[in-house]
Amino acid sequence: MIIDCHGHYTTAPKQLQAFRDDQIAELKAPPPSRTKKPVQVTDDELRASVQPQLNFQRDRGTDLTVFSPRASAMAHHIGDGVTSQHWAEHCNDLIYRVCGLFPMSFVGVCQLPQTPGMSPTSSIAELKRCVTELGFIGCNLNPDPSGGHWTAPPLTDRYWYPFYEAMVELDVPAMVHVSASCNPNFHATGAHYLNADTTAFMQFLSADLFKDFPTLRMIIPHGGGAVPYHWGRYRGLAQDMKRPPLPDLIRDNVFFDTCVYHQPGIDLLLKVVPADNILFGSEMVGAVRGIDPETGHYFDDTKRYVDGAALSGADRGKIFEGNVRKVYPRINTRLAQVQA
Amino acid sequence: MIIDCHGHYTTAPKQLQAFRDDQIAELKAPPPSRTKKPVQVTDDELRASVQPQLNFQRDRGTDLTVFSPRASAMAHHIGDGVTSQHWAEHCNDLIYRVCGLFPMSFVGVCQLPQTPGMSPTSSIAELKRCVTELGFIGCNLNPDPSGGHWTAPPLTDRYWYPFYEAMVELDVPAMVHVSASCNPNFHATGAHYLNADTTAFMQFLSADLFKDFPTLRMIIPHGGGAVPYHWGRYRGLAQDMKRPPLPDLIRDNVFFDTCVYHQPGIDLLLKVVPADNILFGSEMVGAVRGIDPETGHYFDDTKRYVDGAALSGADRGKIFEGNVRKVYPRINTRLAQVQA
Numbered sequence: 001m002i003i004d005c006h007g008h009y010t011t012a013p014k015q016l017q018a019f020r021d022d023q024i025a026e027l028k029a030p031p032p033s034r035t036k037k038p039v040q041v042t043d044d045e046l047r048a049s050v051q052p053q054l055n056f057q058r059d060r061g062t063d064l065t066v067f068s069p070r071a072s073a074m075a076h077h078i079g080d081g082v083t084s085q086h087w088a089e090h091c092n093d094l095i096y097r098v099c100g101l102f103p104m105s106f107v108g109v110c111q112l113p114q115t116p117g118m119s120p121t122s123s124i125a126e127l128k129r130c131v132t133e134l135g136f137i138g139c140n141l142n143p144d145p146s147g148g149h150w151t152a153p154p155l156t157d158r159y160w161y162p163f164y165e166a167m168v169e170l171d172v173p174a175m176v177h178v179s180a181s182c183n184p185n186f187h188a189t190g191a192h193y194l195n196a197d198t199t200a201f202m203q204f205l206s207a208d209l210f211k212d213f214p215t216l217r218m219i220i221p222h223g224g225g226a227v228p229y230h231w232g233r234y235r236g237l238a239q240d241m242k243r244p245p246l247p248d249l250i251r252d253n254v255f256f257d258t259c260v261y262h263q264p265g266i267d268l269l270l271k272v273v274p275a276d277n278i279l280f281g282s283e284m285v286g287a288v289r290g291i292d293p294e295t296g297h298y299f300d301d302t303k304r305y306v307d308g309a310a311l312s313g314a315d316r317g318k319i320f321e322g323n324v325r326k327v328y329p330r331i332n333t334r335l336a337q338v339q340a
Numbered sequence: 341m342i343i344d345c346h347g348h349y350t351t352a353p354k355q356l357q358a359f360r361d362d363q364i365a366e367l368k369a370p371p372p373s374r375t376k377k378p379v380q381v382t383d384d385e386l387r388a389s390v391q392p393q394l395n396f397q398r399d400r401g402t403d404l405t406v407f408s409p410r411a412s413a414m415a416h417h418i419g420d421g422v423t424s425q426h427w428a429e430h431c432n433d434l435i436y437r438v439c440g441l442f443p444m445s446f447v448g449v450c451q452l453p454q455t456p457g458m459s460p461t462s463s464i465a466e467l468k469r470c471v472t473e474l475g476f477i478g479c480n481l482n483p484d485p486s487g488g489h490w491t492a493p494p495l496t497d498r499y500w501y502p503f504y505e506a507m508v509e510l511d512v513p514a515m516v517h518v519s520a521s522c523n524p525n526f527h528a529t530g531a532h533y534l535n536a537d538t539t540a541f542m543q544f545l546s547a548d549l550f551k552d553f554p555t556l557r558m559i560i561p562h563g564g565g566a567v568p569y570h571w572g573r574y575r576g577l578a579q580d581m582k583r584p585p586l587p588d589l590i591r592d593n594v595f596f597d598t599c600v601y602h603q604p605g606i607d608l609l610l611k612v613v614p615a616d617n618i619l620f621g622s623e624m625v626g627a628v629r630g631i632d633p634e635t636g637h638y639f640d641d642t643k644r645y646v647d648g649a650a651l652s653g654a655d656r657g658k659i660f661e662g663n664v665r666k667v668y669p670r671i672n673t674r675l676a677q678v679q680a
Contacts, residue, residue, distance in 0.1 A: 143525070150488070150525045157524075184497075185483070185490045190542035190577050194566045195535035202530035222573075226534045226566030232602025233562075236628030236639035237530050262572025268608045288576030299576035 002303065003324040003331070004057070006175065006221055006257045006281030007065035007106075011052050012094055013045045019090060020073070027079050036086040039094070046098055054105060056284055060303050064335075065284075066328065067095055068109035068140050072188050074179035076114040077147030081122055084113040088126055096134040103338040107331055108136040109175065114145040116152070120163035127163075131170045135337075137330040139167070141174035141218075143200055148183030148192055155200055155218075156207035164213050173217035173255075173327050176200045189287035197225025201254070205238055205246075210253040217253055217327050219279060223260035223269050231272040247274050255327055257281030258302045258319070261288055266305035275315035279323045280306060342643065343664040343671070344397075346515065346561055346597045346621030347405035347446075351392050352434055353385045359430060360413070367419050376426040379434070386438055394445060396624055400643050404675075405624075406668065407435055408449035408480050412528050414519035416454045417487030421462055424453040428466055436474040443678040447671055448476040449515065454485040456492070460503035467503075471510045475677075477670040479507070481514035481558075483540055488523030488532055495540055495558075496547035504553050513557035513595075513667050516540045529627035537565025541594070545578055545586075550593040557593055557667050559619060563600035563609050571612040587614050595667055597621030598642045598659070601628055606645035615655035619663045620646060 019039045026032040057065060069091035076084055088111045099106045110130035112123040120141075130136040141163075144150050153159040155176065167174060178196040179188075186192035197220045203209075210216060220227070227234060235246055243249060255277050260266050269278065281302065288299040297304055306319060325332055359379045366372040397405060409431035416424055428451045439446045450470035452463040460481075470476040481503075484490050493499040495516065507514060518536040519528075526532035537560045543549075550556060560567070567574060575586055583589060595617050600606050609618065621642065628639040637644055646659060665672055 148490070150490075150523055152525075154525050183490055185492075185494050185539055185543070187542040187546060190545065190574065191535075191539045194538050194570060195531075198534050198538075198566060199525055199531045202527040203525070205530065206527060223569065226538060226569065229563065229566065229569035229605050229608060230534060230600060232600065232605060232632065232639055233628055234530065235634075236601055236630050236632065239630045239633075240628060260570060260572065261576055262612070264608050264611050265569050265572060268569060268604050271604050272602070288573055288580060290576050290579045292572065292576065293579075294575075299572055 001064065002062045002320045003280065004062045004065045004282050004284070005219065005279040005324050006259055006283050007053065007067045008070045008283070008286055009067060009095060009098065010070045010285045011049050012070065013041045013049050015039050015041050016090065016094060020087060023083060023087065024078060027083065032079065032083070034082055036089065039090045041094065043097070043101060046094065047101055050098055050102065053285055054102070057105060060301050062303060064104065065106055066109050066137065066324065067099065067106040069095060069111040071140060071177050072180045074111050074140070074142060075147065076142055076145035076179055077116060077182050079115070081113065081115045081118050084115045085126070088113040092126070092130050092134065099135070107334055108134060109138040109140060110136045112139055112141060114142050116146040120160050123163060124166040127166055128170065131172055131330070135334055137328040137334060138172045139174050140177040142178055143176055143196055144178050147179060148181035148186045154203045156203045156209040161212070164216050168213055168215055171329055173219055175219040175221055177221055193222055193287070194225040197222050198227060201225065201227045201234070204254055205234060205243060205249060206241065214252065217255065219255045219257060219327065221257050221259055221281065221283065223258060223265065224256035224273070228256065228269045228272050250277050255279050255323065258306055259283040260302065260305070261299040263305050263308055266302065267309055270309050270311060275311070275318050276323065278319050279327060280320045341404065342402045342660045343620065344402045344405045344622050344624070345559065345619040345664050346599055346623050347393065347407045348410045348623070348626055349407060349435060349438065350410045350625045351389050352410065353381045353389050355379050355381050356430065356434060360427060363423060363427065364418060367423065372419065372423070374422055376429065379430045381434065383437070383441060386434065387441055390438055390442065393625055394442070397445060400641050402643060404444065405446055406449050406477065406664065407439065407446040409435060409451040411480065411517050412520045414451050414480070414482060415487065416482055416485035416519055417456060417522050419455070421453065421455045421458050424455045425466070428453040432466070432470050432474065439475070447674055448474060449478040449480060450476045452479055452481060454482050456486040460500050463503060464506045467506055468510065471512055471670070475674055477668040477674060478512045479514050480517040482518055483516055483536055484518050487519060488521035488526045494543045496543045496549045501552070504556050508553055508555055511669055513559055515559040515561055517561055533562055533627070534565040537562050538567060541565065541567045541574070544594055545574060545583060545589060546581065554592065557595065559595045559597060559667065561597050561599055561621065561623065563598060563605065564596035564613070568596065568609045568612050590617050595619050595663065598646055599623040600642070600645070601639040603645050603648055606642065607649055610649050610651060615651070615658050616663065618659050619667060620660045
């Protein structure tokens with residue numbers, strides 16, 4: 001079985017965006033509604049909306065996608081806690097319905113109702129709802145709800161600890177994933193995403209978060225940002241800072257996906273990062289939508305690069321399936337239920 | 341001749357830091373002095389201070405370092421325009437003296453007196469002084485004088501254009517180089533530096549800056565941040581955004597150095613980025629100071645990685661010398677003067 005750990009629902013029916021547009025319009029012409037308006041979508045509309053995703057999965061030979069709401073649309077910097085709460089609930093509810101319609105193809109990961117300046121404890125209830133009621137297996141945690149102003153404390157700060165306690169209790173990991181940037185310096189998918197990945201890794205390297213939470217698991221997407229390319233720099237920084245060697249530091253806690261859109265990049269990732277810490281992912285349908293004229297294949301068809309890399313069968317198995325089952329253990333229960 | 345395009349004066353005599361400490365102390369207990377206090381350093385002290393750098397150059401087999409003030413100490417976010425002006429002048433004056441003492445080993449690049457919220461036109465006078473009076477061949481341009489809050493406009497904004505006009509007139513390039521981070525999210529050398537590199541590249545990709553300034557040249561240090569590792573992502577983003585292919589987009593204007601501290605990273609850089617756009621650099625004595633236990637050599641001895649890479653002799657010559665002479669043309673006049 002081939003499991004893609006990084007898929008976003010970027011093709012949701014237009015009613016979802018209509019809700020959001022309405023929500024944002026009210027913020028601009030207050031008072032904003034404090035009651036949650038409905039999003040009316042039929043099952044047929046949901047089925048049709050994920051056909052592009054399902055077609056890609058079939059064509060590329062992947063079986064199951066760990067599926068979460070569109071990352072760039074989370075936009076936690078818009079509005080307040082109520083805005084984010086309503087928006088996250090609707091986005092997660094649609095993911096839940098898609099996973100119910102195609103239980104062999106999708107398993108859910110939730111968006112959190114984060115908002116700048118509000119403690120992440122306010123996201124615990126939605127995490128619990130998604131995991132215990134909707135069958136989700138993880139969450140996307142935004143280290144910068146301000147959208148490019150980086151006003152929250154580092155992920156290693158005790159500010160985040162109550163949320164981590166909930167993650168540990170539920171035995172779910174988080175993908176560290178920012179959203180849209182409202183800072184004109186940062187293009188979202190071309191800078192802000194990768195910067196956040198790099199930033200989070202260096203935070204993890206610098207502090208003892210995983211001594212406090214030995215079973216906490218974080219996935220750093222987009223191939224780990226700049227990290228594998230600068231693996232020597234990070235090995236050297238860790239050594240200068242008297243920190244543990246990188247493989248020890250990340251072993252049970254920090255994982256990279258394979259969202260790197262060319263063969264030399266994937267080859268580097270697989271060469272320097274231990275196979276136990278790499279999860280197959282494509283970020284599909286997502287950041288880059290075109291076909292690479294150099295290969296004739298989609299840039300984001302990352303399965304081809306992993307297939308094309310020099311890997312043992314055992315390592316390939318870990319990357320395509322085993323590590324996802326290890327990092328998101330609730331996927332095993334979920335699959336057993338579906339297959340029963 | 342082997343020219344290292346990226347060296348910082350991190351071993352300056354302690355009197356320089358004493359000046360800075362005094363300057364910062366006054367800011368904390370105002371009123372700060374608006375007159376520039378002296379920095380008294382003898383030539384012998386300067387000679388002694390650069391011995392570590394000279395020893396590394398000799399041991400590693402590099403001839404000449406493009407030498408600039410310590411990047412992390414620029415700290416443009418501290419104080420105001422007067423603070424930065426005095427600090428930049430002292431830092432640049434010491435670089436000038438070192439270059440005068442060892443003219444075959446060092447050539448100068450200047451720190452700019454940037455400060456948050458003040459137009460970069462205020463840096464033009466110091467750039468002109470350094471280039472026309474001190475014989476410097478370029479500058480370090482900080483895209484984020486706020487030190488991790490990213491409050492300045494993108495480098496492609498017209499805000500920066502008057503400064504670019506001065507660069508073009510003087511025929512000097514800029515290395516895009518941030519300084520210390522005062523945002524606790526960003527470790528300086530482990531996150532902020534690389535994020536700035538990635539951010540700047542995506543800004544350049546997204547706008548027509550080099551149509552407006554066809555001869556403007558920017559060096560993106562630290563191997564281009566995350567960019568070469570994600571070369572496929574950037575090729576795809578450029579294509580999706582109807583921008584030119586990357587080699588055309590960067591050809592005469594954007595260059596990466598080789599400050600990547602392991603062989604697989606350098607191999608990737610040299611594989612995906614055209615050799616015409618790569619300049620040898622080590623960032624030495626700098627970010628990572630230890631010896632790699634895997635190789636027995638210094639992490640930042642980047643010459644070894646370039647020597648160890650599969651490269652034609654012509655490309656190696658470009659990377660070690662030709663491209664630096666092309667990007668920093670004033671180096672040629674400078675070397676001719678010194679050798680005469």
